[in-house]
Amino acid sequence: MPKVAVIGVGQSAFVRGYPGSIRELAFEAYAEAMADAGAQNSDIGATVICSSPEYDKQRSPAGVIAEYCGLNPQPTFYVETLCSSSSTGLKLAYSLVASGLHDSVMVLGFQKMSEISSAESQERMGRGADIQFESPFGTMMPAYYAMHAKAYLDHFGASEEDLARIRVKAATYGQINAKAVYRKGVELEQCLTADPVSKPLKVFDCCANADGSSCVIVASEERAKAMGIKKPVWILGIGAASMPINMSCRDKFHGLEVAEQAAKQAYAMAGLGPKDINVAEVHDCFTIAEMMAYENLGFAEPGQGPELIRAKETYKEGSIPVNVDGGLLSKGHPIGATGGSQVRTIVLQLRDQAGDMQVKDPQFGLVHNIGGVGLYGNVTIFGR
Template identity: 75%
Template structure:
């Protein structure tokens, strides 16, 4: 397979209510990525636009973005896998470049969730479940992940305090991430206040909706070496799916789609979990990060709590995870989330992550989940 590299990354600040339009929001990440890559619009052969369309008032946003960003008449594609949309977009861009069809492809993810009310947003999230057999009964994202938390608690003895320690870590790094929504240090006592959203998940166990955009530019080996002094290579890509109906799942203590995606990504990259120096995982809820530790092989099944209790997932630990604050601190603008995770890892591998930098990071991993484990994307990056 041909080599493909990331040559530019960008991200808007993630905010609760962006005052402009979706095209203006997208431009903020695009501008940063284009400046980072040092290229002009005419050098982009194709674009992949990613969002969850149920939150957008604009139909066919790919056409809108291509026009506004000066990318006509190049081809544009629209990719959606809910919360993992821009990681699926990266997979699409990789295929377009590795096949030789295009040399430089831009992946742009965005979401302006403040365009609709919180109640409308929750209703649309519920429709991420089967609209015939589950959504009509009032299923919501916190309740689904609470079910997984209960499963993990019952099977392995995990506690609410274990999940609280994950949120404590998130706040530690959210403070130093200028792109994050929440930049406030928290205490474990505050985190464990019994403000339950869906037992055992409390308010601080849940990420918040946000408005934001992210942009990743990938290129062929020849173009990357010509255009970029610090290319970051895409080493492995894994993707898998699981039944949308919970009745079709055989486990509620881990996400099978993440486990299979990780296995495929590790095989493609030719590495094992112990080779990863820094990771970004999909922590929409604290239990999601806990399961990711185990699904990705950073800990054996049931031993994820030991990682966070021993601070092994802090920057100084053996496998730093979400040292940009994760979704819990950054916020979760659905279509932009995967691209933001990729940006963090690219900056880490280029030694450009500032106060969040993990010293000597050479291999990074992104774990991005769509829905309640419906889609799983794992992407591995390296500097060689």
């Protein structure tokens, strides 16, 4: 398989109410990634635009964004897999480059969730479930993940305090991430006494909607050399899976099988295992999602995830640093931009450019990005 490199990354600040249009929002990440790669528009062979369309007032936003960024007449594609849209877009970009169809591709993810009200947003999130058999009954994301939390706590004997520790960690690093929505620390007791959202999940167990954009530029090895890229980060393994949308068709609730399947594929392709990973970004839309990810990715045995966070092994100085940019819990979760933001963090880590969030000398990094309630799963492994 030909080698494919990440040559440029960018991200807007994630905010609660972006004042401009989606094209202006997308341009912020585009401009940063182009400057990072030292690229011109003529260097980009194709674009992959990623978002969740139920939040977009603009139909076919890919066309509008490609035009605004000056990326015509190159082909543009539109990808949607709910919250994992831009990591799915990365898989498409990798395939386009590895196949030789293009020698460089840009993946641009965005979401302006503030264009609709919170109530409308929750209703649209509910439509990520089956609209015939589940969402008409009022199911929403906090309730779905609360089912997973209840199952996990009951099955393994973990506690709500273990989940709260994950949020304390997220807030620790959110404070030093200039791109994050929430930059305040929280105490364990604050998390445990916060108002319930959907038991056992409380306010601090849940991420928040945000507006934001992310951009990742990939290129062939030859193209990266021709552009003089000094610190390419290589895509070593990509795994992707899906599960039945109806929760009644799932075999278990104390983990996400979609993540397990995607991780197996990514590790096999990269020729690596969980112990080789030096830093990871996981999809922590809720604290329970990060807890399950520890185990689904093989960082801990089933039921041993709480031991990792209790011992602070997932902090920056630990054996497997996870979400040391604050994760979704502190950064916010602009759905179409989330996966690309995770990739950006890992790329900066592998280049030793992560500033105060930098992990010591990482060689391999991993991104775990989930769409819906374990409906889609993407795991991508990167190396220096």
